[in-house]
Amino acid sequence: MLKMKSILSGLLILSFIILTACGGNQSTGAGATENQSAGAADGKPVEIEFWYGLGGKLGDEMKSLIDEFNASQNEVIVKPVVQGNYDETKQKLQAAIASGKVPAAALASDVVWAKNGYFASLDDFIAADNAFKADDFIPAFLNQGKVDGKQYFLPMYGTTQLLYYNKEMFKKAGITEEDIKTWEGLAAAAEKLTVKENGKTTVYGWEPMWGADNMIDATLSRGGHILSEDGKTVMIDSPEWVETWDAFRKWIFEDQSMAIHSGGQGWEYWYKTIDDVLQDKAAGYTGSSGDQGDLDFNKLAAAPQPGWEGHDPAPVASALQAGILAKASPEEQKAAYKWLTFFTKAENTAKWSMNTGYIAVRQSALEVPEFKEYSEQNPHSRQPLLQAQHASEPFIDPTGGKIMDALKVAADKVQISNMPAEQALKEAKETAQRALDQVTGG
Numbered sequence: 001m002l003k004m005k006s007i008l009s010g011l012l013i014l015s016f017i018i019l020t021a022c023g024g025n026q027s028t029g030a031g032a033t034e035n036q037s038a039g040a041a042d043g044k045p046v047e048i049e050f051w052y053g054l055g056g057k058l059g060d061e062m063k064s065l066i067d068e069f070n071a072s073q074n075e076v077i078v079k080p081v082v083q084g085n086y087d088e089t090k091q092k093l094q095a096a097i098a099s100g101k102v103p104a105a106a107l108a109s110d111v112v113w114a115k116n117g118y119f120a121s122l123d124d125f126i127a128a129d130n131a132f133k134a135d136d137f138i139p140a141f142l143n144q145g146k147v148d149g150k151q152y153f154l155p156m157y158g159t160t161q162l163l164y165y166n167k168e169m170f171k172k173a174g175i176t177e178e179d180i181k182t183w184e185g186l187a188a189a190a191e192k193l194t195v196k197e198n199g200k201t202t203v204y205g206w207e208p209m210w211g212a213d214n215m216i217d218a219t220l221s222r223g224g225h226i227l228s229e230d231g232k233t234v235m236i237d238s239p240e241w242v243e244t245w246d247a248f249r250k251w252i253f254e255d256q257s258m259a260i261h262s263g264g265q266g267w268e269y270w271y272k273t274i275d276d277v278l279q280d281k282a283a284g285y286t287g288s289s290g291d292q293g294d295l296d297f298n299k300l301a302a303a304p305q306p307g308w309e310g311h312d313p314a315p316v317a318s319a320l321q322a323g324i325l326a327k328a329s330p331e332e333q334k335a336a337y338k339w340l341t342f343f344t345k346a347e348n349t350a351k352w353s354m355n356t357g358y359i360a361v362r363q364s365a366l367e368v369p370e371f372k373e374y375s376e377q378n379p380h381s382r383q384p385l386l387q388a389q390h391a392s393e394p395f396i397d398p399t400g401g402k403i404m405d406a407l408k409v410a411a412d413k414v415q416i417s418n419m420p421a422e423q424a425l426k427e428a429k430e431t432a433q434r435a436l437d438q439v440t441g442g
Contacts, residue, residue, distance in 0.1 A: 058293065137362055180303060207284070220314045224240030304386060
């Protein structure tokens with residue numbers, strides 16, 4: 001859920017009228033074992049495009065694995081196509097699906113698109129693949145790729161958002177990791193760490209990441225819910241939501257002990273936030289487990305997200321998933337499946353985890369010798385796994401993204417416009433409830 005490079009950050013409003021007019025290909029693929037040929041009938045390698053929205057070190061790591069895959073066999077050539085971020089990938093895919101000219105695979109997933117036939121089911125491929133071990137995948141991650149009992153997406157890596165703090169700044173201020181095990185404690189630490197000159201903050205005590213995801217995590221850690229138990233009522237204006245979101249507003253605008261970077265191209269806001277911490281302009285920030293490949297852990301430390309006093313922490317842990325486009329040709333689909341299963345091999349998901357900080361998706365990755373040695377030498381790498389053990393599952397938006405979009409709008413009103421959380425969330429609830437009523441008939 002969540003804005004993760006997460007993973008897991010909200011679904012876009014979908015233009016189903018355009019997509020439906022173009023029609024969805026219901027192909028499920030012919031299936032191919034790992035050792036079965038995925039090449040074209042003429043013996044030449046099948047060239048496929050793989051779209052993904054990763055920049056910086058993450059983009060470099062993805063390109064490295066693509067190059068390794070291309071060099072490992074002569075049946076498939078993956079051509080990387082880099083987008084600005086996850087949302088831009090979905091926007092470009094929407095246009096591609098409407099035009100009928102699609103990539104073979106993409107680092108993207110969407111329940112509604114799967115239901116409408118825009119992604120191919122992977123069940124036939126998996127059934128024919130003797131090397132596929134479903135029980136080796138972390139169950140929560142693999143299950144996130146299922147729609148109506150069919151596997152449409154494979155988890156490429158897991159993500160959750162953590163706390164990253166400057167060890168020296170904490171030490172000088174007499175703050176320990178024990179002090180930031182609650183949001184109340186983190187707020188007090190941020191106030192102590194903030195430096196102001198002539199009434200202006202020059203060093204912020206903390207920088208939450210822009211967007212709804214951090215505040216959703218914090219709300220879940222206060223006992224909040226997005227929907228009622230029967231799934232018919234939107235709950236985002238409850239006291240848990242209002243109190244949590246207004247706390248963030250107060251920290252940013254009234255206390256001025258926290259700040260956000262917003263806007264910009266792609267992940268620009270994200271990297272500006274990281275830079276503030278690395279350049280001693282902020283004492284810490286809340287960011288993705290996937291940031292670890294860009295961070296200096298001689299300077300920084302990682303800690304799990306806190307709960308509120310009297311509540312256990314419950315931030316979201318989600319899988320970043322990839323799917324095969326239904327309008328790709330059968331040869332392209334086989335080639336795409338070969339690539340995706342290569343990425344999720346134990347040694348490769350372990351390598352991705354070591355180099356990026358994202359969570360490995362297969363349990364056997366823990367037995368990869370290099371991974372075991374790395375985690376012992378780099379204790380920060382264990383934090384995502386520890387947090388995932390008590391994390392919330394990502395919210396599946398029954399409206400096709402309209403509830404999450406309403407929360408995104410509300411988050412901007414609170415974090416950027418200083419609107420009281422009660423007003424912003426009330427407006428969001430009205431919008432979201434109308435969308436939900438159209439689905440449930442309420």
